[in-house]
Structure formats: C-alpha cells, structure tokens
Amino acid sequence: MTKMSKQEHILIIGAGLCGSLLALRMAQRGYKVTLIERRPDLREVHQDAGRSINLALSDRGLKGIKLVGLEDRVRELCIPMNGRMLHDKESNTLFSPYSGRTDEFINSISRTDLNIMLLNAADEYDTLQVLFNQSCSDVDLKNATATFVDYHTKEEQTIAADIILGTDGAGSAVRKSMYMSRDFLFSFSQDYLGHGYKELTFPPAEDGGYRTEKNALHIWPRGRDMIIALPNLDGSFTVTLFIDYEDAPDSFASLNSPEAITEYFTRQFPDAVPMMPDLVKDYEENPVGPLGTIKCHPWNAFGKVCIMGDAAHAIVPFYGQGMNASFEDVVVFDETLDKFGDQGWEKVFKEFEKTRKPDTDAIADLAVDNFHEMKEHTAHPMFQEKRKLETAFEKEFPEEYYSKYSLVTFKEEIGYREAMIRGRAQNKAILNLLDDGVLPGTLSRKQQLEAVLKATNDILHDD
Ligand code: FAD
Structure with missing residues (x-):
C-alpha cells in the first residue's frame, strides 16, 4: 500500500470555486499543488457571461471558507438575505423569513469576487502554482498524468503528478476519462429539467x-x-x-x-x-x-484520480447548495485525510465517497423538490401557513425545532441525507395536521410543537 508524503505533487484540474478552495487547503497541508484552469485568469479578463453571476452562500459553504481561514475576507463580499420576499401577480409582497432564529440567514455573493479572493489567497503559497488557458483533454487514470491544450498556441502538454483531483465542473473532462475507461465499471446519470x-x-x-x-x-x-x-x-x-x-x-x-x-x-x-x-x-x-442533475459512481480511479464538486455531483440550483456542497466536499475530504491519510490515497478516496455520496445524492433530490416548491408551493396559502408556524416554532423553541429548510441550510453539523429524511417527515406531519384542522387549532404553541414532533416521529418510525 502506498503511503502519502507531504512532498507529493497534487494536480487539481479546474480552478473554479471548488478547485480553488481545495488547492488552498492542500497547500496549507503541505503538499506541492498545481491548479490548472481552462479559462483565462478572471483577475485579468472579465468573463461573467453565461454563468450564474451571484450565488447564495450559506453555513455549509462557510465551513469550507473557515477551514482555510478566509471568513473575514469573505464576509466583506456578502449581503445577508434574511428571507424570501414573495411577489404576487397583483404586485403585493410577502416577506417570509428563512428561520425564526435571528442569526440564521443566507448570503448573496458574487461568483467572480469569491473566486478572485480564493485565487489571491492561493498566490500566497509558494508551493501552489496556478496555470490558466489550459484545457484538459484527457487523463491517464492509471498513471496520474493529464494532457492539456493551450488556448492561445493550441500546443499540447502533459503534466504528471502523484494524484489528480478533478474539480472541472458539470462538464468534467476528468469524469469523461473515467466514463470512457474500459478498465472498471463507471455508472453515470444526467437528468435535465x-x-x-x-x-x-x-x-x-x-x-x-x-x-x-x-x-x-x-x-x-x-x-x-x-x-x-x-x-x-x-x-x-x-x-x-x-x-x-x-x-x-x-x-x-x-x-x-x-x-x-x-x-x-x-x-x-x-x-x-x-x-x-x-x-x-x-x-x-x-x-x-x-439545468440538470449529474450522479456518478465511483468518484475515484486506481487510487490515482478522484473527482469532487460539480464534477462528481452537479445539481439544479433551487436549494442554493451546489457551491455550498462543493465547499463542504473540501471539508469532508480534509477530515478524511486526517482519519485515513496514513493508509494511502485509494483508502482516502474510497472513504471520502462512502461518507459523502449519500449526502450529495440527497441534496440533488432536495434541489429538484425545491424547484417545485419555489415556483408553485410558495404562493399556496397552506404552504405559507406552514412557514408561519415553523418560523414561530424556531423563534419560541430555537433548540427544539428546525424546519426542513433550516436543517438543510443552517444545521451544518448533520449531513444532507439526515436533513432530507427528517425534513420531509416534518413537512408531511405539519401538512397533515393543517389539513385535519389540528393545526393551528386552539392548541398553545407548545402543544402545536409537541403534536408536530410526535407526528414526525410516527412517520419516521413507519418508514
Ligand atoms: P465550476 O464552478 O463549474 O468550476 C469548474 C472549473 O473548471 C471552471 O473554472 C471551468 O472553467 C474549469 N474547467 C472546466 N473544464 C475544464 C477543462 N477541461 N480543463 C480545465 N479546466 C476546466 N450554488 C450555491 O451554492 N448557491 C447558489 O445560489 C447557486 N446558484 C446557482 C445558480 C445557477 C443558475 C447555477 C447554474 C448554479 C448555481 N449554483 C449555486 C451552483 C454552483 O454554481 C456550482 O455548484 C459551483 O459552481 C460548483 O463549483 P465547481 O468548482 O465544482 O464547478
């Protein structure tokens, strides 16, 4: 079994949000890192067109930012968004807070500013080299070498490393090399809305x-x-x-x-x-x-190559979690290195996927659910009644109640899968109780909460 030494060279393909954060963390851990990107350096060439210009950054993403010590710098780029402002066809508005706890909100942040901030931080490490205008065309999975075409000269170069981490987004060339390999079984699904x-x-x-x-x-x-x-x-x-x-x-x-x-x-x-x-x-x-969902398995090949971020699990944007999940990948990868780093890269890659995939599968499904919730249900009186009750529970019993949205977005100490299972059961419980007239009824708030928690537990046990 190969052990890992800090002199090892890690090649990271794709200097978007996930790759830049990952490169920074690997450099902080003492590895020699090459981060390589198809596009020009966005600090020199403006290139927003066609990509989401701003994003909602929430607690799971901030966990990754904290890991590399950049929280203060990122906060300066953030605009807090405390809730949804719903606009109806008659131009009426209704504000619906994201949580009853006042310290829970999400943040609007510019993709470009965030990426630039990560690249600037990467420049502070002598052991981290960033190359632009190099498009990966092929990866030799067994030997951890990758071929790149220069955008300007069209010349090809091959870079060898000890391991390759593919963070080249939803259209990943690294994943494509895994898909094309005949040496192992690679499962892949892509579902467009x-x-x-x-x-x-x-x-x-x-x-x-x-x-x-x-x-x-x-x-x-x-x-x-x-x-x-x-x-x-x-x-x-x-x-x-x-x-x-x-x-x-x-x-x-x-x-x-x-x-x-x-x-x-x-x-x-x-x-x-x-x-x-x-x-x-x-x-x-x-x-x-x-807008599509990509799921695949396995995320690693031969203990030499591993994919993460959108390359491994692209999702639709309706929970505002794609970047957050990609940043959380970096945190989980870092924890996996702590636990299994002495057992070689293959073990790390396998354990990373084992821990992470159930959660990224869950957020992929939750994001599709939220597509329907946002465009249809948010305008529905029953949904608005449910949100009002949940906000009241969170305000009056902040330790005892987390709505599905709060479990997914703010309760970063549990995984997406646990958040999904509990959140879906709670939703079902509240909607049933509202439908049966038990809620809001004449119950005190405490009795309402007890009714919801009991009905939720019944659903969880039945399932
Ligand atoms: P990317 O950001 O796609 O980065 C991949 C990088 O790899 C790019 O820089 C690309 O140029 C480079 N690359 C690609 N191919 C190659 C190649 N062959 N060779 C070299 N480099 C290559 N997420 C949230 O958390 N909150 C939101 O509010 C949110 N809103 C969104 C809104 C929309 C409309 C969309 C489409 C997405 C949204 N997302 C949101 C999701 C988020 O954009 C992605 O999950 C996130 O960008 C994933 O980061 P990544 O680094 O894995 O991939």
Missing part, C-alpha cells in the same frame, strides 16, 4: 441605491415559471428567469420577439418590469443555460 435559465438585471436606482428590498431573496412564483433576484454590492440585482425551453404556453421558444418578451413580463411580473429598463436587450443578449 425541461426548464432552462436566463440571467437579467435590475440595475442600481438613479441615486445608486437598491430598487427593492436589499436583504432578501426575491421570488416571483408563477406555478410553471418564476423569476428570482439576488442583490449585488453595487446596488444592482441579478435576476434569473426559469422557464420551459419549449412546449409550454410561455417558453424560451415562444418568447422570440421584443413584443412577446414585453407582453410576457408585463403579464407575469408587473412590479419587476419597471426595475428592468434594459429587459429586452438583456433578454436577447444573454444565453439560456441548462
């Missing part, structure tokens, strides 16, 4: 301020479609439209003229239209992105 997404903007107001409430994640749920908006530090909001590609009354296929675009937005999102002076231009210029 019929919806795609397009990013739009609320620019800052004339006075430089925000055009709508800054500290909220705004949602315009419309059953089949929705838009959401997250604030940026410069006073703008990044708006994302989620809509069918085709075969629906309104779709990317049918919104094919300035008139159709304006008519659709005015009909569906009347209060958002005045905040989008460049709506038609933005709509016509910005690309449509796909």
Whole structure:
C-alpha cells in the first residue's frame, strides 16, 4: 500500500470555486499543488457571461471558507438575505423569513469576487502554482498524468503528478476519462429539467441605491415559471428567469420577439418590469443555460484520480447548495485525510465517497423538490401557513425545532441525507395536521410543537 508524503505533487484540474478552495487547503497541508484552469485568469479578463453571476452562500459553504481561514475576507463580499420576499401577480409582497432564529440567514455573493479572493489567497503559497488557458483533454487514470491544450498556441502538454483531483465542473473532462475507461465499471446519470435559465438585471436606482428590498431573496412564483433576484454590492440585482425551453404556453421558444418578451413580463411580473429598463436587450443578449442533475459512481480511479464538486455531483440550483456542497466536499475530504491519510490515497478516496455520496445524492433530490416548491408551493396559502408556524416554532423553541429548510441550510453539523429524511417527515406531519384542522387549532404553541414532533416521529418510525 502506498503511503502519502507531504512532498507529493497534487494536480487539481479546474480552478473554479471548488478547485480553488481545495488547492488552498492542500497547500496549507503541505503538499506541492498545481491548479490548472481552462479559462483565462478572471483577475485579468472579465468573463461573467453565461454563468450564474451571484450565488447564495450559506453555513455549509462557510465551513469550507473557515477551514482555510478566509471568513473575514469573505464576509466583506456578502449581503445577508434574511428571507424570501414573495411577489404576487397583483404586485403585493410577502416577506417570509428563512428561520425564526435571528442569526440564521443566507448570503448573496458574487461568483467572480469569491473566486478572485480564493485565487489571491492561493498566490500566497509558494508551493501552489496556478496555470490558466489550459484545457484538459484527457487523463491517464492509471498513471496520474493529464494532457492539456493551450488556448492561445493550441500546443499540447502533459503534466504528471502523484494524484489528480478533478474539480472541472458539470462538464468534467476528468469524469469523461473515467466514463470512457474500459478498465472498471463507471455508472453515470444526467437528468435535465425541461426548464432552462436566463440571467437579467435590475440595475442600481438613479441615486445608486437598491430598487427593492436589499436583504432578501426575491421570488416571483408563477406555478410553471418564476423569476428570482439576488442583490449585488453595487446596488444592482441579478435576476434569473426559469422557464420551459419549449412546449409550454410561455417558453424560451415562444418568447422570440421584443413584443412577446414585453407582453410576457408585463403579464407575469408587473412590479419587476419597471426595475428592468434594459429587459429586452438583456433578454436577447444573454444565453439560456441548462439545468440538470449529474450522479456518478465511483468518484475515484486506481487510487490515482478522484473527482469532487460539480464534477462528481452537479445539481439544479433551487436549494442554493451546489457551491455550498462543493465547499463542504473540501471539508469532508480534509477530515478524511486526517482519519485515513496514513493508509494511502485509494483508502482516502474510497472513504471520502462512502461518507459523502449519500449526502450529495440527497441534496440533488432536495434541489429538484425545491424547484417545485419555489415556483408553485410558495404562493399556496397552506404552504405559507406552514412557514408561519415553523418560523414561530424556531423563534419560541430555537433548540427544539428546525424546519426542513433550516436543517438543510443552517444545521451544518448533520449531513444532507439526515436533513432530507427528517425534513420531509416534518413537512408531511405539519401538512397533515393543517389539513385535519389540528393545526393551528386552539392548541398553545407548545402543544402545536409537541403534536408536530410526535407526528414526525410516527412517520419516521413507519418508514
Ligand atoms: P465550476 O464552478 O463549474 O468550476 C469548474 C472549473 O473548471 C471552471 O473554472 C471551468 O472553467 C474549469 N474547467 C472546466 N473544464 C475544464 C477543462 N477541461 N480543463 C480545465 N479546466 C476546466 N450554488 C450555491 O451554492 N448557491 C447558489 O445560489 C447557486 N446558484 C446557482 C445558480 C445557477 C443558475 C447555477 C447554474 C448554479 C448555481 N449554483 C449555486 C451552483 C454552483 O454554481 C456550482 O455548484 C459551483 O459552481 C460548483 O463549483 P465547481 O468548482 O465544482 O464547478
């Protein structure tokens, strides 16, 4: 069995969010690290187009940031979002806090600023080299070598390492090499939603301020479609439209003229239209992105190559957890190294996947659930009643009650899978009790909570 020594060379492919954090942590642990990226250095070339511009960073992601000692720097880039601001078709708004505990909120953060901050921190380590404009075309899994094509010269180079970690996102070239291998059985699934997404903007107001409430994640749920908006530090909001590609009354296929675009937005999102002076231009210029779930197994090959982040488990964005899960991967990988590092890389990779995959499978499923919840259920009176009760429980009994959203988003000491099982049972219990008229009823808040906890436990035991 090969033991690991700190002089070993780790090649990390993909300097996005996961790869940059992972490289930093591996350098901190004393390894020699090469981090290599297909795109140009985003500190020199602006390249937002086509990718989500801002993201919701929450406790699981912050755990990874804390691990590398960058919490203070990241906090400066964050805008707290305390809850969902729901906008109905009559332009009424309803604020629904994410939690009854006042210290629980999520943060809007710019993808570019966060990635730049991680790359700048990486530059502080002499043992960590970052290379840009190098696209991985192939990985020799048994020998831990990878081939790259230079974006400018088109020349090929092959880099050898002791191990390769693939963090090259949903379209991973490293994963593709595993998929193509005939030496082992590689399972892979990719499920696209019929919806795609397009990013739009609320620019800052004339006075430089925000055009709508800054500290909220705004949602315009419309059953089949929705838009959401997250604030940026410069006073703008990044708006994302989620809509069918085709075969629906309104779709990317049918919104094919300035008139159709304006008519659709005015009909569906009347209060958002005045905040989008460049709506038609933005709509016509910005690309449509796909939304899909990728699951695969195994995540490692020959104890030489391992994938993580979106490369191993891309998910749809409706729980705001893809980046958070990828950062949590780094934390779990680091813990696995502590526990099994003396038994060689193969053992580390296998234990990492064994611990992590049930949780990443769970968040993938939860994210699809939340797609339906956000666009359909958030506008439903029963859902709003449930949220009100849960917020009250969390406020009055902060130690005893965590909603499904809070379990997934804030209770980072339990895994996604445990959060999913408990959260789903709780939802079922509350909705049944509301439906039967037991809740809210004439019960005291304490009795309401006891009824929910009992019904939840009954469901968990029955399952
Ligand atoms: P990426 O960020 O995709 O990074 C992969 C890197 O590898 C890139 O830099 C890429 O250029 C590079 N690369 C790719 N191929 C190669 C190659 N062949 N050779 C070399 N380099 C290569 N997550 C959240 O937590 N919160 C949110 O609010 C949220 N919102 C989202 C909204 C949308 C619309 C979408 C699409 C996603 C959202 N996500 C969110 C998910 C999040 O963006 C991803 O989970 C996260 O970026 C994964 O990080 P990663 O480093 O694994 O992959």
